[in-house]
Amino acid sequence: MTTLQSKKWVFAMAAAALVSASMGCKPTTPDAASVGDAAERVYVKPGTHDEFYNIVSGGFNGQMSVVGLPSGRVLRILPVFSAHPENGYGFSEESKPMLNTSHGYVPWDDLHHISLSQTKGEHDGRWAFGNANNTPRIARVDLKSFETVEILEIPNSSGNHSSPFITENTEYVVASTRFSVPLGGDAERDVPINTFKENFKGTVSFIKVDDEGHMSIAFQLVTPGMSFDLARAGKGKSHGWFFFSTYNSEQAYTLLEVNASQRDKDFIMAVNWKKAEEYIAAGKGKMTKAKYAHNVMDHNSHIATSTMMEEVLQLDPVELKDIIYFIPCPKSPHGTDVDPTGEYIVGSGKLAALIPVFSFTKLMKAIEAQDFEGEYAGIPVVRYESALHGEVKKPGLGPLHTEFDGRGNAYTSMFVSSEVVKWSIETLEVLDRAPTYYSVGHLSVPGGPTAKPHGKYLVAYNKITKDRYLPTGPELTQSAQLYDISGDKMQLLLDFPTIGEPHYAEAIPAALVEPNSIKFYKLEDNTHPYAAKGEGQARVERKGKEVHVYMTSIRSHFSPDNIEGVKLGDEVYFHVTNLEQDWDVPHGFAIKGANTAEILIMPGATQTLKWVPDRVGVVAFYCTDFCSALHQEMQGYIRVSPA
Numbered sequence: 001m002t003t004l005q006s007k008k009w010v011f012a013m014a015a016a017a018l019v020s021a022s023m024g025c026k027p028t029t030p031d032a033a034s035v036g037d038a039a040e041r042v043y044v045k046p047g048t049h050d051e052f053y054n055i056v057s058g059g060f061n062g063q064m065s066v067v068g069l070p071s072g073r074v075l076r077i078l079p080v081f082s083a084h085p086e087n088g089y090g091f092s093e094e095s096k097p098m099l100n101t102s103h104g105y106v107p108w109d110d111l112h113h114i115s116l117s118q119t120k121g122e123h124d125g126r127w128a129f130g131n132a133n134n135t136p137r138i139a140r141v142d143l144k145s146f147e148t149v150e151i152l153e154i155p156n157s158s159g160n161h162s163s164p165f166i167t168e169n170t171e172y173v174v175a176s177t178r179f180s181v182p183l184g185g186d187a188e189r190d191v192p193i194n195t196f197k198e199n200f201k202g203t204v205s206f207i208k209v210d211d212e213g214h215m216s217i218a219f220q221l222v223t224p225g226m227s228f229d230l231a232r233a234g235k236g237k238s239h240g241w242f243f244f245s246t247y248n249s250e251q252a253y254t255l256l257e258v259n260a261s262q263r264d265k266d267f268i269m270a271v272n273w274k275k276a277e278e279y280i281a282a283g284k285g286k287m288t289k290a291k292y293a294h295n296v297m298d299h300n301s302h303i304a305t306s307t308m309m310e311e312v313l314q315l316d317p318v319e320l321k322d323i324i325y326f327i328p329c330p331k332s333p334h335g336t337d338v339d340p341t342g343e344y345i346v347g348s349g350k351l352a353a354l355i356p357v358f359s360f361t362k363l364m365k366a367i368e369a370q371d372f373e374g375e376y377a378g379i380p381v382v383r384y385e386s387a388l389h390g391e392v393k394k395p396g397l398g399p400l401h402t403e404f405d406g407r408g409n410a411y412t413s414m415f416v417s418s419e420v421v422k423w424s425i426e427t428l429e430v431l432d433r434a435p436t437y438y439s440v441g442h443l444s445v446p447g448g449p450t451a452k453p454h455g456k457y458l459v460a461y462n463k464i465t466k467d468r469y470l471p472t473g474p475e476l477t478q479s480a481q482l483y484d485i486s487g488d489k490m491q492l493l494l495d496f497p498t499i500g501e502p503h504y505a506e507a508i509p510a511a512l513v514e515p516n517s518i519k520f521y522k523l524e525d526n527t528h529p530y531a532a533k534g535e536g537q538a539r540v541e542r543k544g545k546e547v548h549v550y551m552t553s554i555r556s557h558f559s560p561d562n563i564e565g566v567k568l569g570d571e572v573y574f575h576v577t578n579l580e581q582d583w584d585v586p587h588g589f590a591i592k593g594a595n596t597a598e599i600l601i602m603p604g605a606t607q608t609l610k611w612v613p614d615r616v617g618v619v620a621f622y623c624t625d626f627c628s629a630l631h632q633e634m635q636g637y638i639r640v641s642p643a
């Protein structure tokens with residue numbers, strides 16, 4: 001099977017991919033079991049900490065999770081794009097605006113990829129970025145507080161899969177569209193679907209990140225109507241360039257599984273973003289109308305504000321000839337990855353029988369010499385051989401994603417043959433292969449996408465679980481596997497379940513994050529307009545139909561805890577300030593009949609729960625977080641009288 005390279009074979013592979021996805025393709029490699037002392041190597045003694053934080057995408061749960069490595073222990077679910085009843089994210093009045101979009105409040109999404117901020121090509125421990133696939137958005141999480149502090153909607157995009165990939169000094173994160181769509185105003189967007197070739201366009205957004213982390217769309221490139229899948233920034237010698245995998249160069253709009261797999265090659269798109277910056281500076285951009293939300297959480301009040309943006313700057317790379325170039329890449333590339341030196345660009349055609357590795361130096365020479373095989377939709381296509389460093393032959397079936405260990409080795413996930421394949425970047429020889437259980441998607445080596453990978457471990461995030469855990473009905477846990485990659489041979493150490501479906505993840509040494517972690521918010525810095533910074537300020541104020549309760553919480557009581565004077569038809573706002581100034585003492589607040597979640601208030605912060613009473617009577621409220629021996633006493637009553 002491996003010697004055939006005909007079209008027929010490719011379709012056989014596509015079929016194999018389907019079968020493997022539906023049946024769970026069992027690897028048959030003999031040394032499938034873990035090594036003997038695996039338990040010792042993943043054991044983190046009680047009371048001691050893991051070596052790495054692994055920030056993992058949650059897929060269709062819309063969240064990130066924080067996992068310790070090597071233990072695989074889940075440390076936290078970190079709400080990003082989905083409302084989270086556990087702590088009131090998306091339910092409290094303060095956090096609701098974080099989930100605002102041009103479509104209104106959208107409290108769910110599908111988060112696939114994580115990018116950690118970098119300085120000089122290395123992790124700096126400041127922020128984690130994540131993408132919303134469905135209603136296109138990029139979020140920024142502050143790694144001091146592990147809170148989502150900013151969400152930017154991406155206009156002119158649909159299926160924000162190819163994001164958020166980051167440049168080596170966090171100058172930009174990019175977001176590109178999976179589904180090409182008609183752009184413009186209502187008249188331009190209301191077109192027959194079969195006018196795809198004329199009317200549908202892709203976009204790539206370059207989102208500027210300033211020193212404080214704040215995001216803004218610097219410019220959008222409008223591209224031919226194709227699909228973008230993944231991307232990586234250049235680094236070192238290729239700094240200033242960005243590489244995107246594209247598929248559906250067929251520009252199919254129906255039955256894509258067949259129609260978008262016809263051409264032998266799709267493309268890797270190379271973008272010279274330094275050049276694009278020059279064109280922007282020279283006034284070549286065009287401001288166009290676009291409606292998108294930009295949501296920012298204030299540091300001190302913890303109140304999110306949503307601003308509706310009106311326009312975006314666009315560049316036309318077909319007109320401006322030298323911003324983008326296509327490199328042919330076999331069979332529907334999924335991942336594209338850049339090695340730590342920035343010289344090698346790895347394409348992973350998910351239906352391809354080999355892995356092409358391109359050389360940045362050769363690409364530059366080819367562009368300089370205009371060594372093109374032609375054009376695609378008005379954009380120059382570099383000759384495959386001219387940009388090629390070489391091919392990894394017979395790597396396995398269904399290559400998806402590649403990570404690096406900083407010692408000259410690359411690790412590629414093979415979805416169809418369910419394995420991780422280690423190969424040498426220099427010689428392109430396959431050095432080792434290890435089975436995964438089952439059908440691996442992304443991989444993560446700590447620091448793997450940076451200029452200085454930390455190596456040591458590799459985590460495989462698998463798409464299929466099957467028999468690996470105790471069954472829990474038709475739906476099984478999602479799963480990851482930890483390998484030791486410090487020696488010549490990869491060694492399986494641990495299976496661990498994950499929260500949601502993991503796509504990409506990054507791991508960062510704990511030492512870069514742990515020392516900066518906030519323990520509590522200082523009460524004196526709290527600028528929330530409804531904060532009560534001591535029990536003396538606790539009170540109830542009426543403004544027409546609105547009743548504002550300035551409430552405090554401290555072990556183990558609320559003030560006020562008996563509230564009267566509320567009438568049917570009122571809207572009651574419980575503004576609860578947590579007066580504690582100590583680590584790990586949140587208080588919760590929940591009230592009977594509220595059609596919302598609880599709120600969970602961090603020490604020193606204020607959160608607001610809105611409640612509209614629906615009947616006359618006395619209603620109880622209580623603290624939901626077991627905060628002290630007298631937690632069960634932490635409660636109160638509110639009396640609602642007829643209007």
Ligand code: CUK
Pocket residue numbers: 112113161230334400401441442503504
């Ligand atoms: S991915 Cu989104 S389909 Cu290979 Cu990055 Cu999992």
Ligand code: CUA
Pocket residue numbers: 553555556586587588623624625626627628631632634
């Ligand atoms: Cu406060 Cu329980």
